[in-house]
Amino acid sequence: MKILTGNDLKSGAVVWWSGEGWSIYVDDAVDVGEQADEIMAREEAARRVNVPYSLDATHEEDGKVRPAHIKDRVRALGPTVRPDLTLKPQNPEALDWVI
Amino acid sequence: MYKYDNYDQQMVDARVEEFRDQAKRRLEGKLTEDQFKPLRLMNGLYLQLHAYMLRVAIPYGTLNSRQMSALGDIADKYDRGYGHFTTRQNIQYNWIKLEDAADILEDLSKVEMHAIQTSGNCIRNISSDHFAGATHDELVDPRPYAELLRQWSSFHPEFTYLPRKFKIAVIAAEKDRAAMRLHDIGIQIVKNDAGEIGARFYVGGGMGRTPMIAPMIRDFVPLDQLVTYAEACLRVYNRYGRRDNKYKARIKILVHELGKEEYTRQVEEEFAHLLKQGVEPPREELERIKPFFADPPFEDGPKTVDRSDPDFALWVDRNTVRHKHDSYVSAVISLKPVGGIPGDATGEQIRIMARLARQYSFDELRVMHTQNIVLPHVKIADLHALWTQLDAADLGAPNLDTIEDIIACPGLDYCALANARSIPLAQRISESFDQSGKTSELGELKLKISGCINACGHHHAGHIGILGVDKKGKENYQLSLGGSEAEDVSLAKITGPGFDEDGVIEAVETVTDVYLARREEGERFLDTYRRIGMTPFKEALYGK
Numbered sequence: 001m002k003i004l005t006g007n008d009l010k011s012g013a014v015v016w017w018s019g020e021g022w023s024i025y026v027d028d029a030v031d032v033g034e035q036a037d038e039i040m041a042r043e044e045a046a047r048r049v050n051v052p053y054s055l056d057a058t059h060e061e062d063g064k065v066r067p068a069h070i071k072d073r074v075r076a077l078g079p080t081v082r083p084d085l086t087l088k089p090q091n092p093e094a095l096d097w098v099i
Numbered sequence: 100m101y102k103y104d105n106y107d108q109q110m111v112d113a114r115v116e117e118f119r120d121q122a123k124r125r126l127e128g129k130l131t132e133d134q135f136k137p138l139r140l141m142n143g144l145y146l147q148l149h150a151y152m153l154r155v156a157i158p159y160g161t162l163n164s165r166q167m168s169a170l171g172d173i174a175d176k177y178d179r180g181y182g183h184f185t186t187r188q189n190i191q192y193n194w195i196k197l198e199d200a201a202d203i204l205e206d207l208s209k210v211e212m213h214a215i216q217t218s219g220n221c222i223r224n225i226s227s228d229h230f231a232g233a234t235h236d237e238l239v240d241p242r243p244y245a246e247l248l249r250q251w252s253s254f255h256p257e258f259t260y261l262p263r264k265f266k267i268a269v270i271a272a273e274k275d276r277a278a279m280r281l282h283d284i285g286i287q288i289v290k291n292d293a294g295e296i297g298a299r300f301y302v303g304g305g306m307g308r309t310p311m312i313a314p315m316i317r318d319f320v321p322l323d324q325l326v327t328y329a330e331a332c333l334r335v336y337n338r339y340g341r342r343d344n345k346y347k348a349r350i351k352i353l354v355h356e357l358g359k360e361e362y363t364r365q366v367e368e369e370f371a372h373l374l375k376q377g378v379e380p381p382r383e384e385l386e387r388i389k390p391f392f393a394d395p396p397f398e399d400g401p402k403t404v405d406r407s408d409p410d411f412a413l414w415v416d417r418n419t420v421r422h423k424h425d426s427y428v429s430a431v432i433s434l435k436p437v438g439g440i441p442g443d444a445t446g447e448q449i450r451i452m453a454r455l456a457r458q459y460s461f462d463e464l465r466v467m468h469t470q471n472i473v474l475p476h477v478k479i480a481d482l483h484a485l486w487t488q489l490d491a492a493d494l495g496a497p498n499l500d501t502i503e504d505i506i507a508c509p510g511l512d513y514c515a516l517a518n519a520r521s522i523p524l525a526q527r528i529s530e531s532f533d534q535s536g537k538t539s540e541l542g543e544l545k546l547k548i549s550g551c552i553n554a555c556g557h558h559h560a561g562h563i564g565i566l567g568v569d570k571k572g573k574e575n576y577q578l579s580l581g582g583s584e585a586e587d588v589s590l591a592k593i594t595g596p597g598f599d600e601d602g603v604i605e606a607v608e609t610v611t612d613v614y615l616a617r618r619e620e621g622e623r624f625l626d627t628y629r630r631i632g633m634t635p636f637k638e639a640l641y642g643k
Contacts, residue, residue: 010126011196012150047128051146069572071511074520075148079512081440081522085179085194099574 001031001059003067004039005075006052014075015049016065022049024087026076029057029065066097073098100161100463101246101391103211110254111208114215118142119201126198141221143214144200148515151195154217155207159227159245159269160188160466164457167464169210171449177203182449183513184434184442186506186555187266188226188466189217193513215253220261222252222333226268228276229467232392233475235423239296241271241288243388244325247380248286251326258333262340263348265333266305278468278584280304280313281560283350284332291319298325302332302362303354306554310590311351316363324370327379331370335362395461400426400480414486414497419477426479430460432472432489433496433504437533438526441507442470444494451492459485468557469506471499502537502544502611503529506557510550510567511574517550519567519574524548527604541611544624547582560584562625563610564591565603576603580610580636581628592633595641606640613639 003026004017015022016029017039023029032039036054043049056068067073078086080095088094103111118138125135139145143154155170162170170190174182177199178192185191195203207213216223225245232240248267252258258265268277271288279285285301297319304313320328332350339357341347354362402425406412419428432452435441444452452472456464459481460474467473477485489495498504505528508514510521525548532538547561551568558564564579575597582591598606611624613636618627628636 007146007150010198012146012194014149044132047126050132070569070574071148071515071517074511078149080520081512081526 001057001065002033002036002054003029003057003065004032004036004052004054005029005067005072006040006044006049009047009050012050016076017043017049017052026065026067027063031059064097070099100163101158101242101388108208108211111211111213111215114142114213115201115204115208118204122197122201137219139200140218141215142200142204143217144195144197145218146515147193148511148513148517150193151197151200152513153192153195153200153203153214154185155190155192155212155214156217156224157189157212157466158249159225159231159242160229160468161231161242162464162466164453164462164464166210166212167453167456168450169206169212171446171453173203173206174446174449176206181443181445183440183509184444184466184470184472186468186470186508186557187224188229188468189224190466191509193509218264219259220263220265221259222255222261222265222267225249225252226266226277226282226468228270228272229465229473230276230420230429230475231271231465232394233422233427233429234272234274235421236274237270237272238288238290239271240392241269242392243385244271244286244288244298244322245269246388246391247326247385248329250384251329251380258337261333261337262342263345263350265336265350267329273586275584275586275588278557278560280588281306281310281557281584282313284329285313286325286329289319295321297321298328300328300332302366303351303359305349305351306557306559307349308346308552308554309349309351310554310559311355312588312590313351314354314359316359316366322385323382324374324379327373328366328370330378331366331373334369334373335365339365395463395476397424397427397476398478400478402426402479404479404482408483410490410497411483411486414490414495415482417497417501418499419482422476424476427476428479428482430474430477430482430485431467431499432474432494433498434471434494435498435504435525435529436493436496437503438530439496440522441505441525444472448492448494451488452494455485455488469504471504498529498538500543500545501539502532502541502546502563504545505529506545506547506561508549508551508556510548510556514550514555516553517567518552518569519550519576521548521550521556521565521567524565524567524576524600524603527600528607531604531608537611537615540615542623544611545583546607557584558582559590560588561591562623562628563607565607568597570597574600576600578603578606578610578640580633581625583625587625594633594637609639610636
């Protein structure tokens with residue numbers, strides 16, 4: 001699947017296109033198929049996202065979305081060396097799928 | 100240390116207001132990201148892997164306690180409670196919001212700091228010897244010259260859009276603690292046969308994807324022509340540097356392609372031309388700057404410490420360095436606790452270091468390019484009290500220049516350019532050697548880790564260097580041996596095929612075992628490597 005990511009303009013936070021807006025959770029990301037360029041142009045022009053790009057990902061059986069490249073997986077959760085600053089600070093095992 | 104005059108302050112204040120307006124226009128949609136990006140980069144604001152990152156300039160790594168304390172406050176007020184000290188003697192914040200950026204710059208301006216020229220193709224923060232003004236082995240304090248160059252290079256209209264970024268280091272000792280010959284320009288303050296002080300110029304060094312050691316192009320430039328000669332070096336580069344290819348745009352490529360002799364010839368021609376133009380600042384400016392770096396009022400006192408506490412004695416042996424006054428030392432605060440993140444300090448730790456500088460070091464601190472902090476002037480009599488407070492704040496690791504004192508770039512955990520993580524390797528290696536107890540036995544061993552070819556972790560200059568690469572979507576690590584960024588400068592050589600994360604940690608163990616088995620008395624790891632060569636290490640790593 002193709003998904004979209006970028007950064008929130010004001011906060012810089014990593015966000016993912018959910019089909020209706022931008023979510024900080026990669027599991028909310030949806031397949032954009034051939035519409036990536038159109039969505040990115042529209043959303044960037046509206047200042048709802050900054051520096052968006054599309055990337056390959058897989059949709060796991062448990063419903064989780066997993067970016068194909070390690071860099072995007074680190075982006076999706078947070079720094080592996082600071083679990084307390086990731087999106088799942090209470091769950092150290094959340095990092096297992098990143099590496 | 101240097102204090103802003105009205106001109107310095109007005110310049111920085113004006114830049115804050117200019118950036119405030121630019122950020123506002125970006126948030127209102129009046130500037131696109133393409134328009135805004137070069138503007139934010141000129142103020143040190145990057146967009147990194149997780150968020151905006153702000154890099155703050157610390158000229159030649161020198162700070163007073165008020166500035167240091169402000170850096171701690173910024174970490175708590177605007178970031179997530181910590182900052183990261185870098186290999187260019189700066190500090191970076193990893194979680195900055197664009198809407199806060201101008202306020203941060205305003206807070207910095209109130210303590211005579213800024214983030215100007217910490218990015219972009221301009222002359223970056225001037226670096227220097229972190230023991231400048233304190234060490235026993237320097238000719239003069241190099242910082243007045245670094246400050247003169249800072250003023251010259253700040254907003255220099257001709258050098259705002261160079262072919263690529265440009266880094267200058269200034270030292271004044273034979274011992275090179277600033278990686279001087281791995282800079283675009285390395286300047287060593289020297290004395291000639293007539294007893295005059297002048298500057299020796301090395302040009303065209305650097306790390307990155309094409310590491311090169313800068314050749315010397317002039318062995319003596321009179322001090323009243325220092326800026327003019329630097330200007331000539333930059334002008335030739337600005338005219339002929341490879342703007343067509345980002346990867347060949349650094350001055351090292353120009354010097355290499357032209358050849359040292361031809362580059363030098365062009366610089367000398369330009370220098371002769373510039374001398375007639377009178378671009379050198381008036382001598383009075385250097386004389387105005389010098390008193391800011393005068394010695395503090397040192398007092399005689401005890402010259403030894405009570406070594407009855409073995410932990411304290413170990414810290415004194417490892418983390419204090421001889422001072423030019425025999426009742427003082429320079430004390431190094433390690434930001435490398437076992438298993439910690441090299442260079443990171445919490446807001447509270449930063450404020451504690453500021454307070455200790457005020458209490459014990461004439462209000463002064465230095466950032467080392469090895470990502471540690473120096474209190475340059477500590478009375479030997481105060482060392483135990485200082486160590487006790489450092490230890491209580493988890494700042495007392497006794498590991499300067501050991502295998503646990505690792506340089507590591509932020510790597511893939513934070514950096515958008517990285518291919519692999521650096522920090523976890525540093526954490527695991529320091530834990531492993533701490534547990535095995537081999538750290539002391541190994542002595543001086545400089546291990547440096549970069550997460551990509553840009554070499555922010557200085558892996559080319561490590562006695563042991565590690566470079567993270569992307570191998571079909573997996574992290575892979577190349578091991579290299581034999582580098583040095585000191586006065587015995589050399590570039591490390593790759594051992595052979597790379598390793599995965601576990602493999603490279605084992606490989607580091609293996610090469611240190613070879614060293615321990617083969618070393619002769621008094622040899623450091625680097626000395627043994629240079630004597631026996633790569634072959635024994637390769638055989639141990641890969642078999643015969």
